[in-house]
Amino acid sequence: MDFTFTDDERTFREAISRFLMTEAAPEALREIWETDSGRSPDLRNKIAEQGLMALSIPESAGGLEMGDVAWSLMTQELGYYGIPDSLADTAYVSAGLINALPDSVSDRQGWLEQIAEGSLRIAIGHPVNPLVADAHLADFTLLAHAGEIHAVPRALIDVEHNPSIDSSRRLCRVMWEPSSATRIADAATGQPLWDQALNRGALSVAGQLLGLAQRMLDLSVDYAAQRKQFGKPIGSFQAVKHHLADVAGKIEFAKPVLYRAAYSLQHGSADAALHASLAHTACGEAAHLAARHGIQVHGAMGYTWEVDLQMFMKRTWALESAWGDRTFHKARVSDAVLSDGAALGPGHLFGRS
Amino acid sequence: MDFTFTDDERTFREAISRFLMTEAAPEALREIWETDSGRSPDLRNKIAEQGLMALSIPESAGGLEMGDVAWSLMTQELGYYGIPDSLADTAYVSAGLINALPDSVSDRQGWLEQIAEGSLRIAIGHPVNPLVADAHLADFTLLAHAGEIHAVPRALIDVEHNPSIDSSRRLCRVMWEPSSATRIADAATGQPLWDQALNRGALSVAGQLLGLAQRMLDLSVDYAAQRKQFGKPIGSFQAVKHHLADVAGKIEFAKPVLYRAAYSLQHGSADAALHASLAHTACGEAAHLAARHGIQVHGAMGYTWEVDLQMFMKRTWALESAWGDRTFHKARVSDAVLSDGAALGPGHLFGRS
């Protein structure tokens, strides 16, 4: 029993955090969002140079062969710095799915190598998401057809843009025709991989939401410590303190929920779905509260476009319902916990193997 | 449209309040609870002298012929001063039921007169309550048998006591045999009266809960203004202020909900059940919050037997589930609001006539 991260994992996280702090400052993100594609190939290349795209790629394909547990730290950084969807969708969720494909899929090895080196952008159209993020500029999109997995090149899809309140989001309705040429897995192979991808997507979002929560808390603490009203920093008022203390509490207690879920997924636990859904709801609650109390503490400033808080709030409100909305995940938790013979109570914390 | 009380109603309320303030102080109540019966005939006689027992009795039977609207003020006083169940059960709920009986019930007029003069104590065993309050010392108990109404003298029932956390409660399981001798209304007549009695009982409890909430708020404000910690009255700390402000808000906004329900009941509105259930939940929430924040503000003192707060908290926790628990009333609200064709939205506030 050791519920901690390795030194490697922690060191890597710190490096990524330092890197993003300078390379993905809010001003830079705002500029990127103003572009047509909403994405910066330059930033993405730099991130790939840091090795992040290779995180969970097997060593045999040039990767670092870490897993969901390491991603549970990295996704927090992606959230904290508001990194757009395509990165985690490619390097974490799609990479996980492709890695689990049978060797018989001829492109598998090549794709993994390209992901690791940062030259491939993949969108993923899981049925739980009504729209596909970043399909407009992905090299190909992984799409589902009755359980089958299709890898559909950009040229073979039509996209219809759906603007989101989160300016960093690029959501597409994808129109396409399934064919044997695009199919890379039949339904028997594909469905379990889609199920896994759902859990991985949910954890990706959970980690990002936790990072967003921390970012909004940090912004709010800074603001409350500086902003004065009635002759005092507003952060000295008990009401403000208690708002932010509650956010800190939610964040601290959501972390281990996320980490257990990542571990369960990485180790193929039978409870992975339950744990992932609980993580999605716990991190979502933390982020939702951080947004609410964040704007409250910021006062009217928090309601403006120019103060950075808005970027992270809006991303929170968008991601809360990504890879399964709250209703979806709460229902999965409810079904599992209330099922006959569910293993509950002391001693059952780490689930079935 | 006039959503206010008459001068008569308000004057009477103030008189009752002044009377109970001196005659039903907490020390006196504690003494009464220590007695075997848990009731004080002396206090009850004095209350009758004030005219309260006669409040909704017709003038022809020596009463004041006021109605549910007036009772919505009086029940708050009963709650504020922690007056035991039998008073409202007799003078309000049972009196309402008896008053609605057909003239053919020979005892009807006599009972009304005796209620008005304070010489009759009636318990009422509505099926919504698993136990009957004060049946052990009632002259007779109104009991239901498949919709029929029976008035069963004390001698014809057996009671089994069930101690409550609220020391003022005397809850009895009542064992009895229906017979034609005790039947005062058949099912066709009786069922609508039982339904009305349920609404009246719910309103009786709602008013008392609101009074309890106000009492707990007042006790907490007094305590917070006097008690010092860290060199200041704890009432000067924002957290304490906000706790108590929230309670005040709940109370203020529950009042008109109660008053509308009383009006609907008095005027036989088709929405009386919905309005009564909403009042029960709104007043219950106010009282529940007043208890929680009350004990929090009182700190360890609030957890003791000797500080009066406990009397009103425990009565709150008991009454919250009397005459329909929260689940029951929320379900009635839900059924009505979500029913097809429910009249919702602006302009439908006062319901169907």
Add this chain to the structure above:
Amino acid sequence: MDLTYTPRQQAFRAEVRAWLVENVPVEKLASYDTREGFEQHREWERKLFDARLSMVMWPQELGGRGCDLTEWLIFEEEYYGADAPMRVNQNGQLLLGPTLMEFGTQAQKERFLPRMAASDDMWAQGWSEPSAGSDMAAVSSKAIRDGDHYVINGQKTWSTRASFADWVFGLFRSDPESSRHHGLSYLLVPLDAKGVTIRPIKALNGKDAFAEIFFDDVRVPVENRIGDEGQGWKVAMATAGFERGLLLRSPARFQQPVRKLIELYKAHQTEADRDPSIRDAVLEAWAGAEAYALSAYHTVGRIARGDKIGAESSINKIVWSELDLKIHETAMRILGARGELLAGAPQGGDVDGWLEGFLFAQAGPIYAGANEIQRNIIAERMLGLPKA
């Protein structure tokens, strides 16, 4: 207690309803936080005024109908029930209007009120300054007397839709030696005056919902002052009472979205019921709107009877702002993944105005005095707890 409407009240309701059926635009107006939408709303207000439905409580001679508060509640029920456009000139009509009626000279009333009711003049408020926030007395903008003019220098901020408005009203420090509540004067300033610069502030939704107003040697004549010189605080506070708070957010404004929330819930019930908290939240929202409306009628009755309404207005502010959040949070939960889509997104479906409403609801607990301040007021003025 009589909870029925008089024949006169019923007739008024019928008249308002009939007029609205006839006149409410079928197509939704553009957002009034855009120039285009602002002018569309001005036109609508003009139409309301022509039907003497713009300010129903104002006296006949000012273009109103002398309605009482109960009739106003009825008007609002019909207005929101008909999904009529949002009111664009409320800062003038609800904040400045009553102030003028109480403190304005006859000339001022005649000059400003009818044009305000008709929205010929659109008003922005100038309460906040950059370092003030919820502390309304932190005024540093100066208005120095120069003969029969004041010369204004300083800055106001958070002025709603000032980018499009015609006039601004606010407090200015006419005694430069004074501090806090003292030495302030209540002035009306045309926004096209020389020396006025307006810088829009983009809101969360990217629209120019607010503006900063800079005053650089702006000259306004003394007849633009309401009340006495140096008495601005008293003037501003005198009409900040309960009634105005109620006018700002009529119950119908929440009853109507709750009705729609219930419809939204029913349309998605099978999915929504998988999270039982949604049905509960829908019913809580309904109960909240009911309680808010009942409280309004109750208060109107008490006002009519002559009761003084005090810190209850702070409770009101907290209740409606939290209710509005609850309504929109719940709608967003029901909409799930589609909730983030902007109006006009092809896959938006019945996302409708819920997202915009959700964003706007975020401001509720902040503006018009942050809810933390309101809770202090309740605790100190209503419950008598000691100041910190």
Add this chain to the structure above:
Amino acid sequence: MDLTYTPRQQAFRAEVRAWLVENVPVEKLASYDTREGFEQHREWERKLFDARLSMVMWPQELGGRGCDLTEWLIFEEEYYGADAPMRVNQNGQLLLGPTLMEFGTQAQKERFLPRMAASDDMWAQGWSEPSAGSDMAAVSSKAIRDGDHYVINGQKTWSTRASFADWVFGLFRSDPESSRHHGLSYLLVPLDAKGVTIRPIKALNGKDAFAEIFFDDVRVPVENRIGDEGQGWKVAMATAGFERGLLLRSPARFQQPVRKLIELYKAHQTEADRDPSIRDAVLEAWAGAEAYALSAYHTVGRIARGDKIGAESSINKIVWSELDLKIHETAMRILGARGELLAGAPQGGDVDGWLEGFLFAQAGPIYAGANEIQRNIIAERMLGLPKA
């Protein structure tokens, strides 16, 4: 990260489980807030001690087994999972015990710790004074040095079960000129000493759960002092850290009632589901207990790795106390009208211990530092916000 138990941990779990199956009393012990129940619990503690299961983390030579925190978590899971009796001597074992281990002399350790582990000595704590509340440094009870004794005068209050206990520990002002945190000494006082008077304080449930302790010229020898004279505050604070907070409320203590709450809900599901918030609250309670347990394991891992745990203990306190309230509130909602019945009421049915637990849960947000204070600590020490 490795979330599996080692064979050694599994074997320990199996051993504890087997022992508990064999030994946990079939009939529930009487409440330890009564003299009778207190002595029943003392007997049970003695039995635990004989099996070296009383203080599993204490060293072998003090009657423990030198377990680490993970093994302790396992022990607690089995203990609460077996519905074993509540621990009656925790004030001594968890508060004074670690203090003695860190600051006690060898002689003090040998004199007090084994008897504490065996509950031969039952300990009451003497932190609070009548005017102190959450302000622990507001100590006015005096302990004046007189040769090799201290002479104690003053009063302590809120001393849990002091009516039945053998000893009390607490802070006393040994320097009469000092104030606040200075000049305090940490003393151990036998409750049968001359000059000690105990007045029980009845709790909400009518039981003598607390007491006031009056000291009237009570003489205790200097060897009953822990740490240096005047250094009592440092001694008291040094062991008030996270670990102790965790020990006070192990996750299993909430996982077990949540398991029962789910059973209660399922037994009443048809009725309970008529209010959808009940199912939601049941699941929230489960999620809360999971998160609390996960946080404990995570923290234990971090402590093992050498991380410093700071203001997180304040979060812990808030979380478990609010979780406990939620669990019991929800149970009371499910029980409805029967919830008010005392244990032993003929119609109580499965009301069981829920009411007692509900009452006790009310104290959670108050004792061990009120939650308002904990939130201040989080904001100031963890987030760095300025003091008021």
